[in-house]
Amino acid sequence: MPDVFSASSTDNRRPHKIRHIAVWLTAVLALLLIAALLVLQAPLPATQTPASMAPSVPVISVVAQDITIPVHSQGHVRMAREFYLSSQVQGQVQYVSEHFINGQQVQQGELLLSIDAAPYELEVRQHQANLDSRLLQLEEIRAQAEVARQQASENDFARYIPHLRMANSQVAAARAALQYAQQQLSDTRIYAAVSGRIARATIQPGQQVSPAMVLGVIYDDNWQEIRLPVSDHEAQLLGIRPGTENPSLAVTLTTAGGTKIPAQITGSEAGRDAFQQIILLARPLYSADITPLLPGTFVEAEILSPVITGISRIPRSALQAGNHLLMVDQQHQLHDVNAKLLYAGKDQLYLRNEFSTPVLLVNSSRHALLPGSQIIPVNTGSREQLATAAGE
Known part of the structure; x- marks a missing residue:
């Protein structure tokens, strides 16, 4: 009896186990099917060509050109002459x-001023009298001398000659006193x-003044000057030599x-000066529509040198480390060139490198570039300049 019950229970559990396995198999197959569909429907990767590595x-x-080089300096306006x-005279203003x-x-x-003239008018009348x-x-x-002359006297005193001499001297003295x-x-x-x-004016009406007393100063605007310090090298560029006549230079304040x-x-x-610089003296040239500057006014000066031949001008950004330049050939490859620096201006550099034909130079010192590198040139000038320099 117990054996029969055990066999019957085992037969009842077998169909349930089979159904459980079937459910799991179905779920796994469904997941595999979904995964396969996702893989099949995924977009294909885009095919791109690698970008160029040249920066x-x-x-x-x-x-190279024949140009003038601007030399910059600065100074203050001062008066070259003060009157x-x-x-x-002494008296009351x-x-x-x-x-x-x-x-x-x-x-x-x-x-400008007048002093009480009454005492001096009296002096004039007295001296005139x-x-x-x-x-x-x-x-x-003279009348007495004429009578004596007619009497043919040979005595000088009798002819009033000493009297005339004294009278003439007294007249001359009186005339000089009147003029004074x-x-x-x-x-x-x-x-x-x-x-x-007008400067340093302190006189008021009623004030007493005396001889040689300074009443004020007049600044003559035609006699202004500015002291402009330059280095020996800048003076040489400007053509200024000690002991020689200064060249005619264009100056703008x-x-x-x-x-x-x-x-x-x-x-x-x-x-x-204290910095061992040469001091140039510049005189402003005022036109009718320009108000003269006040003494002490600060000005910046640009002095143009005489024309210098065979000079190449570049921006400061084109100079590489160690005073070198990077020149671009027709294949856009870089070549190292030594910069022959003549003068470093405010914004531009002036070189002795005689580039007889247009050349392309790298206009940036921020890129880590080496000679022999390949680049893509981006012109900072005109297209015509780029095409000419590249030989296209």
């Missing part, structure tokens, strides 16, 4: 011009000796506000 590098076309206003103020413009011959008296006395002695008094009267009126700007004023080099100082 794109900016280049510039350069050719001092002083009193030649009665009149002060409205233009006699620091910074005001005055014209040559303009009345004295002169008239001496002239009258001279006429009387007239000059003092004229000196009570003080005029502008030149056209310019630029103020902080951007105003440009032409100038000329008038000479150089005999000595050097």
Whole structure:
């Protein structure tokens, strides 16, 4: 009986186990089928050609030319001449011009100050009266001398010769005294000796002044100058030689506000400054529409050298480490060239390399490039320059 029950239970569990296995097999097959479908429906990888390994590098076309080299300097405007206003007489100031103020413009011959003239007018009248008296006395002695001459006297005293000599001397002295008094009267009126700007004016009406007292200063704008320091090498470029006449050089002054004023080099100082530089003296050339600069104004100066032949000009970015250049040939391959530096300007470099025909130079020092490397030139100039320099 127990055996029969055991066999019956085993027969009942077998179909259940078979169904369980079938479910698992179905699930595995379904997963495999889904995986196969995903693989079959995946997009094919795009086929791309490898990009060129040559870097794109900016280049510039350069050719030797006959050019002027700008030398830059800077300085402050100062007065080369100052005209001092002083009193030649003593007295009280009665009149002060409205233009006699620091910074005001005055014209040559303009009345600036007047001093009380009454005492000097009295002096003139007194000396005029004295002169008239001496002239009258001279006429009387001349009349007496004429009578004595007609009497044919041989005695000088009898002919009034000493009397005439003394009378003439007294007249000359009286006339000189009158002229001096007239000059003092004229000196009570003080005029502008030149056209310019008033500085250091401190006189007010009613103030007492004395001879040789400085009343103010006139800055003559026609006598301004700027001290421009340059190195020995820059002076050589400009053609300035000690002991020789300075060449005619074009100079442009630029103020902080951007105003440009032409100038000329008038000479150089005999000595050097504290930095052992040569000091050039430049004079501004003002036109009618340009207001003269105030003393102390800071200006930058650009001085153009005489024309120099066979000079190549490049931007600073084209100079590689160690003063070298990278030249690009027609196959866009790089070649190392030694830079023969003549002058390093503010923005440009000037070379002695005589590139008689246009050449392409790498215009960047940021790329790690070696001679022999292949590049793709990207022109920073015109297409025509690039085509000409590349020989295309």
